[in-house]
Amino acid sequence: MPEPLRINQAYRPKPVDYFVKRKYIHTKLSTRRYKMPELSVKKAxxxxxxxxxxxxxxxxxxxxxxxxxxxSVGHPDYERYKSESGFLTFKIEDGNLNWDDYTMIFPVEDLYSGKLAR
Incomplete structure (x- = not known):
């Protein structure tokens, strides 16, 4: 069993600690960057x-x-999407759902999780 940390000992991360930031994985001991796969919308x-x-x-x-x-959003730009016909005017552009030239758009990660911020 490993010894518990003493009060005067500083925590030193192990080389296997990873930090995810802006779609790259960084290791503490390496400067290599590994590109994570891009998530995008294919069909809706x-x-x-x-x-x-x-x-x-x-x-x-x-x-x-x-x-x-x-x-739930009280913004007047979203009034047209309350009707089903207005809502169905979306297009898939650059791997994302887009309504009326970016009037309404959501992060792909939010769509993937199925939880939209209010």
């Missing part, structure tokens, strides 16, 4: 109301309900 299919089935570049599918976000 309307299910009902404000729910989309989104397919991502890694092959995963997520059902995302946009209604809680759209109806």
């Amino acid at each position: 299919k309307h299910i009902k109301s404000h729910i989309l089935d989104i397919e991502f570049s890694d092959g995963e599918h997520r059902l995302v309900d946009f209604a809680p976000f759209i109806f």
